[in-house]
Amino acid sequence: MSSKSNFSKRYTAEFKRDAVELALSSDKTVTEVARDLGVSPESLRGWVKQAKADRGQGPEGALTGDEKEELRRLRRENREQQQTIEILKKGLAFFAKETVK
Structure with missing residues (x-):
């Protein structure tokens, strides 16, 4: 049986905010930062994308x-x-x- 859970982990808003700041300020790739934090790269990419949209730095038409x-x-x-x-x-x-x- 796989050691992975079928349930998604929930992360606090503070953790997500800190992870995004680390990803944006680091010289490492998002995948490397995600691995260091123990989160999936897809999750971290989504958080970064949403943070950029919230800051008005996202693609045209992106919703906050x-x-x-x-x-x-x-x-x-x-x-x-x-x-x-x-x-x-x-x-x-x-x-x-x-x-x-």
């Missing part, structure tokens, strides 16, 4: 962390509203059919 959170919230609200609309439509159809009888 706050914008991503707002987008998630708005999508959740939209989904809930769509479900409410569907329920109301079904209720309206039911009562419209009952009044015709």
Whole structure:
């Protein structure tokens, strides 16, 4: 059996911030810094990319962390509203059919 867990590790915001600063200020590659810290290179690359976007240094159109959170919230609200609309439509159809009888 593999020694790797199927569960992803959770890192604190402080750890991520420090890891990003180390990666950006180091002469080492992101992969080397990740290995030194015991995190996956893909995770560290993602953290660095997000940190750059949050600082306005990311690619054009990259969303900041706050914008991503707002987008998630708005999508959740939209989904809930769509479900409410569907329920109301079904209720309206039911009562419209009952009044015709």
